């Protein structure tokens with residue numbers, strides 16, 4: 001790894017200024033993606049701006065409507081949060097399934113969605129729950145945030161400060177994990193939302209395509225009947241899905257259906273147990 | 279060069295380091311604490327696991343500057359070096375190691391696990407040890423050792 005200058009500012013404005021002062025600067029969250037990338041020489045920044053000195057970026061706030069999570073909050077903190085588990089158990093479960101404990105102790109929500117790896121877990125929750133990504137400049141809806149593989153709506157120097165997840169009566173995530181890395185070969189987040197007031201059920205798929213995507217046919221069927229049976233005959237065509245050493249596109253297409261059914265089943269169970277909010 | 283101050287195994291450490299220095303490099307090459315092993319150097323194997331503020335992390339995937347101000351525990355700081363800790367003893371009793379390369383990382387991950395969850399199920403242990411790869415034992419005896427250590431420590 002080539003050497004770089006290191007700055008750890010204590011405010012958003014100072015972080016932006018520190019980045020702008022660099023010819024080729026990057027922000028550092030937990031380093032769980034960017035450090036391996038730099039060790040391989042795939043990124044050679046002249047300056048690294050560590051966001052961990054900015055106090056407001058680590059926080060979890062839960063009201064009766066929204067779970068708000070600061071960008072620098074680790075996956076471990078989300079998985080362990082009693083408040084999040086009560087309000088959106090599917091989100092706490094998802095965080096606890098990311099990678100391994102060491103990765104969860106360093107990796108962050110903001111880093112995960114800024115990186116937008118096609119196999120990352122959080123993008124599925126952000127999209128299915130219709131979350132809002134808040135930055136130092138604006139608010140970005142989930143539908144606009146994830147643009148393409150490793151590409152988001154973030155502009156140069158823009159910093160994610162938090163993500164607001166609206167609370168919904170039942171939501172759950174199911175993933176078929178790569179047995180080595182635990183990244184999603186296919187992962188499906190299903191969120192039941194009121195069809196009249198909240199735009200209805202949302203189904204988001206990660207790991208299977210170049211970027212997280214919704215499945216409108218499943219969403220429409222689930223609005224009528226929120227049960228695994230409702231989507232039995234709906235499939236996502238293999239065309240355009242990822243085809244790699246881990247799984248063929250056909251296999252991923254099949255996995256989407258299986259993971260969606262599991263997520264629906266879990267969502268209904270948590271709701272019946274009263275584990276979900278309301 | 280950035281100056282960093284941290285605690286390693288309860289000893290204060292102050293060093294000028296290049297920003298690119300990994301925590302694993304500081305520990306092994308500067309401090310000569312070579313019980314922290316480098317298996318893959320690509321964040322996959324967990325052999326380099328140390329505890330930072332009580333939490334297991336992969337020291338090959340953290341910069342030394344990110345540990346500025348932190349409390350770091352390496353395998354040399356686990357126990358007193360004279361008598362085996364319940365965890366070390368259980369690994370010995372249950373034949374939880376063969377070559378021993380993964381063991382320092384396993385011990386530090388399992389130690390943190392037992393602090394958070396003194397009565398883990400077999401499933402809890404397997405889930406929490408997912409980031410530590412062992413190429414020798416097939417994990418069975420490691421899991422049994424952690425279960426046994428938990429029992430001993432609960433008294």
Ligand SMILES: Cc1cc2nc3c(=O)[nH]c(=O)nc-3n(C[C@H](O)[C@H](O)[C@H](O)COP(=O)(O)OP(=O)(O)OC[C@H]3O[C@@H](n4cnc5c(N)ncnc54)[C@H](O)[C@@H]3O)c2cc1C
Pocket residue numbers: 026027028029030031032033034035051071072097098099100103106107108109110111112114115119120121122154158159160161181182183184321322
């Ligand atoms: C062994 C291993 C297994 C893993 N398994 C999984 C898995 O199963 N599922 C999964 O989803 N992920 C997995 N990950 C990735 C992990 O979730 C990381 O959290 C994620 O890659 C981001 O890392 P980070 O938060 O440390 O961000 P960094 O690596 O520090 O940063 C990543 C990128 O985001 C940018 N960035 C960071 N924070 C912000 C911000 N607030 N605003 C704007 N830009 C920002 C950085 O500039 C950088 O480009 C795994 C990683 C490893 C090493």
Ligand code: FES
Pocket residue numbers: 315316317318319320321322323324325326327336337338339
């Ligand atoms: S050497 Fe750090 S994870 Fe393998």
Ligand code: FES
Pocket residue numbers: 374375376377378379380381411412413414415
């Ligand atoms: S004992 Fe050899 S790698 Fe685990």
